[in-house]
Amino acid sequence: MSKVLIIGAGGVGGVVTHKCAQAKDVITGITLASRTESKCKAIAAQIDFPVKTAQVNADNVPELAELIRKEQPKLVINVALPYQDLTIMDACLATGVDYLDTANYEPLDTAKFEYSWQWAYQDRFREKGLMALLGSGFDPGxxxxxxxxxxxxxxxxxxxxxxxxxxxxxxxxxxxxxxxxxxxxxxxxxxxxxxxxxxxxxxxxxxxxxxxxxxxxxxxxxxxxxxxxxxxxxxxxxxxxxxxxxxxxxxxxxxxxxxxxxxxxxxxxxxxxxxxxxxxxxxxxxxxxxxxxxxxxxxxxxxxxxxxxxxxxxxxxxxxxxxxxxxxxxxxxxxxxQAISYTTGVPAVVGAIMMLTGKWHKPGVWNMEQFDPELFLETLGxxxxxxxxxxxxxxxxx
Ligand code: NDP
Incomplete structure (x- = not known):
């Protein structure tokens, strides 16, 4: 049983939900949560697979942790905005769940995006035996x-x-x-x-x-x-x-x-x-x-x-x-x-499949080039x- 929790119901979140529903041999349950639950419900209604929906403020770690404990996913797929990366990583650490995103953390008030903030989680993820896969979109990804x-x-x-x-x-x-x-x-x-x-x-x-x-x-x-x-x-x-x-x-x-x-x-x-x-x-x-x-x-x-x-x-x-x-x-x-959300959402789901099947899985915080590229591309096509x-x-x- 591999259940995923998708956070963010924008363009990319829509594609990720559709594609998770197509990966039935690996992903057996989907919850889609976002700031505006009506957007989650609109996406769920397009899909011929039971998708649970929820409202969550992903800036709030206790709220996220409560949702994760309730839904019991194996993996959280973060396709909200880069501003939420650290709070979602904190909630994953608090609840013992793996993490994946498509864009690196950026503070809301400074146009500065870099991996240092997320790489700083390396020891905390490794010590808990959890994995975070960073940047599993198209570029990065x-x-x-x-x-x-x-x-x-x-x-x-x-x-x-x-x-x-x-x-x-x-x-x-x-x-x-x-x-x-x-x-x-x-x-x-x-x-x-x-x-x-x-x-x-x-x-x-x-x-x-x-x-x-x-x-x-x-x-x-x-x-x-x-x-x-x-x-x-x-x-x-x-x-x-x-x-x-x-x-x-x-x-x-x-x-x-x-x-x-x-x-x-x-x-x-x-x-x-x-x-x-x-x-x-x-x-x-x-x-x-x-x-x-x-x-x-x-x-x-x-x-x-x-x-x-x-x-x-x-x-x-x-x-x-x-x-x-x-x-x-x-x-x-x-x-x-359109293809921009598609080319981001499909690699996010392939990254999720790599983690859930154990083809790419090791405790710590990793970027995409640190794993075997051929295993990923075999599924991406x-x-x-x-x-x-x-x-x-x-x-x-x-
Ligand atoms: P959208 O703006 O379309 O969607 C973002 C979603 O996140 C919205 O549903 C929004 O809610 C939700 N959200 C924002 N803040 C919060 C919050 N505090 N709590 C809960 N939910 C929240 O963005 P996209 O779908 O276009 O992009 C998603 C991610 O993908 C971004 O991080 C982007 O940088 C990344 N990306 C990566 C690419 C790559 O190739 N690696 C390429 C393109 C995008 P609401 O609907 O209420 O606003």
Whole structure:
């Protein structure tokens, strides 16, 4: 009997619930809890499998612990927001349950995301014989697994990685983000950092741009360098990496809107006084923008997320490109969500299956590249995200 408790009923929570229900041979019971229980009930109603629902404030450890004790899951899947990572980890420790998430902890009042806070739980999880798997989404998540695969199978030494995330889809809205707008805008407007020769090097947000020719008919798109959290764990756990960069596509239209919103102060994360009330502009902006969940039926096109790893094989320099292509409309037909939530939610469930079946299980706090990548990818493909490996091509240095 492997019961899971999913926390967060947003775009990703919906996909995770659908996919847990499809994994009946491993997952035998599902409870979906979130701040707004009506959203849990709406997701449960889409699924032909009994899904229990509950209301919970995931900022409150005793409330979470009470829910966990009542539901008795083997694993908590955290797909709420990064602000809740530590409280949910604390509740898992208090109740003796394993933990999985898809994004690293970020304090609400500081746009700073890094693993140090969660890595600090290593001893507490290990001593209790519990496991926490960090960043089991696509990026972070599958991109870490692809890098580990390059290191295990295709290169003797991985020296450089370019993680490239393309959303070649279109939703027809003037401006919308594909996942939680607050998290998305905080990430995109942060100072860029990339890894080079043993340290992170800073540059202004979105100041480095290239055109990259994507495979499988997607074609050339503008990619912009930004900081992304998987680089922090990858350069620690695969220390041969001398250079690591993360790239994402943005349309000119998206960047135009973002620039104006920033210039007028709408992306600020500090409190401002308005009509005798304190508001945080980016939270107000989130309330105005389309709910990413509402983009599902509108979004057409594909995503292409992957890693180009460069290094040495048999004494010669070699490159390997490992990627996945995902179709927005096919995702919507299957789980009523666009590909951004799908590509996050499916790896979360595959991570859960790895833990629940014991294929990936050891006490402590771990990142994805610390386990056998092939075991994960063997399950990821049949669950909806097949992997393409182009071994030994030539891609321009970025
Ligand atoms: P959404 O904003 O759509 O959903 C978040 C959900 O969490 C909502 O249901 C929200 O409740 C709930 N929630 C927020 N605060 C609390 C709280 N205090 N207590 C209980 N529930 C709470 O986000 P997404 O589904 O788009 O993203 C979910 C996670 O996935 C995020 O952490 C995001 O960073 C991560 N992510 C990871 C990616 C990857 O590839 N690794 C890619 C994309 C996202 P309510 O409905 O009431 O607001």
């Amino acid at each position: 599958v991109t870490n697994v692809y890098t580990a695969l390059a290191a295990k199978k295709y290169l003797d030494e991985v020296q450089e990685i370019d993680i490239i995330d393309a959303n070649a889809g279109s939703h027809g809205q003037p401006f919308a983000t594909n996942f939680n707008p607050e998290i998305n805008i905080r990430e995109v407007t942060a100072t860029c950092r990339h890894w080079e020769n043993g340290q992170f090097v800073e540059s202004p947000p979105l100041s480095t741009k290239h055109v990259f020719d994507f495979p499988e008919g997607i074609g050339p798109m503008n990619i912009y360098r930004l900081y992304h959290e998987e680089m922090e764990s990858l350069v620690k756990h695969i220390p041969t990496i001398k250079k690591a960069q993360f790239w994402m596509t943005f349309s000119d239209n998206y960047l135009k809107h973002l620039e104006v919103l920033q210039n007028v102060g709408m992306t600020r994360i500090d409190e401002v006084e308005f009509n005798g009330q304190k508001i945080v502009p980016i939270q107000f902006l989130k309330a105005l923008l389309p709910d990413p969940g509402s983009l599902g039926p509108l979004t057409k096109g594909k995503t292409c997320i992957g890693v180009i790893a460069r290094g040495i094989k048999d004494g010669k320099r070699k490159q390997v490109y490992i990627y996945n292509i995902c179709d927005h409309e096919a995702c919507y037909r299957e789980v009523k969500s 049949p669950m909806g995200l097949p992997t393409v490996v182009v071994d030994g091509g030539e891609w321009p240095e970025l």
